[in-house]
Amino acid sequence: MNAYAPHASTSFEARTLALARETFDIEAAAVLGLKARVGIAFVNVVSLMLANKGRVVVMGMGKSGHIGRKIAATLASTGTPSMFVHPAEASHGDLGMVTAADIVLAISNSGESQEMAAILPMLKRQGTVVVAMTASPHSSLAKHADHWLDTAVDKEACPLNLAPTASTTAQLALGDALALALLDARGFRAEDFARSHPGGALGRKLLTHVRDVMRSGTEVPQVLPGAGFSELMREMSAKGLGCAVVADARGQVVGIFTDGDLRRLVEQGTDLRGKIASDLMHRSPSSISVDALAVEAADLMETRRITSVLVQGEAGDLCGIVHVGDLMRAKVI
Missing domain, CATH: 3.40.50.10490 (Glucose-6-phosphate isomerase like protein; domain 1)
Known part of the structure; x- marks a missing residue:
């Protein structure tokens, strides 16, 4: 058969x-x-x-x-x-x-x-x-x-x-x-499990902190409040994160300007030539502690629908910035 x-x-x-x-x-x-x-x-x-x-x-x-x-x-x-x-x-x-x-x-x-x-x-x-x-x-x-x-x-x-x-x-x-x-x-606890699995996805999520993935120093796009529009654009383009942090001379964060803000202003027909950073920024940007887990930064980005989160110290000073690309490279997301 x-x-x-x-x-x-x-x-x-x-x-x-x-x-x-x-x-x-x-x-x-x-x-x-x-x-x-x-x-x-x-x-x-x-x-x-x-x-x-x-x-x-x-x-x-x-x-x-x-x-x-x-x-x-x-x-x-x-x-x-x-x-x-x-x-x-x-x-x-x-x-x-x-x-x-x-x-x-x-x-x-x-x-x-x-x-x-x-x-x-x-x-x-x-x-x-x-x-x-x-x-x-x-x-x-x-x-x-x-x-x-x-x-x-x-x-x-x-x-x-x-x-x-x-x-x-x-x-x-x-x-x-x-x-x-x-x-x-x-x-x-889950943290204990992560310590014995540092190479796994759970280990990366529970052991990787913001300080491990953030950009700091000259890598952070940053201008003073009085910076002109041209300087603001140059800083954003040079650092390639789609934003620029506005901080005073003491390093205290006062605001942020993003490519989304630029797009909205252009659509509104705003004349940007005479504007300075403090005119264009929006205040109280999303931020996170340097000691927070990187996965918390990912959650914040998802909730706020943003691609970068500022890293601030307890006194409001600028410590760095985390971009979604940094989290992806670290395989946190």
Whole structure:
């Protein structure tokens, strides 16, 4: 039969979608099963990790190892010092990375991993606390651990009930629950998260301040209140920001003149030849503190529908200017 015949294609499509939906159902049931069983053991482990002065060292073989790497990364990025150590490598020297001050989070669905069993005696001898994340409290790993977290599932999503699927989903969900419970208990804030993600979008938004992106000194288009119209235009053209700040001899801001103001005056037929800056400027321009976050400057520009914001000190003195292009280059917006 032609595999690409319409009825064959329809049968394949139906089977494929049915398996996908069944996978979602089985894995969702696995996670909801954890919700029903989580209890004081989970609270005790969170308390233990919260009080720990060392690191959480996550271990796991095979698919559990892949999950373990993700859990270690999530813990580390949410305020709990953590690292992943491969159990097989631990038997060949990497166990030296683990100290008595650490907590080992050992992940194994069966709890019978030979590589994990080989290093348990050494961990116990040096006094390292072991938390087992397994499906059975009667497994070798659970019996030798100080604490046990239940990750049992009714069945794998795999049609053969062989490939780790629902079980690894349950492990990942429980690891996320640990990380988030610890995050909350530590009072971990968005700013703390940003510090461990300085290269990401959130890091740039929460760590970049106005002082980091503003233009200052001779880069700021600036004229005195008595500057003539020609001088005003030359300063605006030279600095290319579409505006000029009007500040007195002490550096105090008294107003601003923008290309939008120029356009409106021209449309009104205003004779600009005899005008000076103080005649043309508008007072009380939008400004922001040098210590503000750059994202606040972006919000101000969006709200006021402007492209530049003045940066002023507490005394009203001109510190600099931020243009929308500066924020885009810094990838704040």
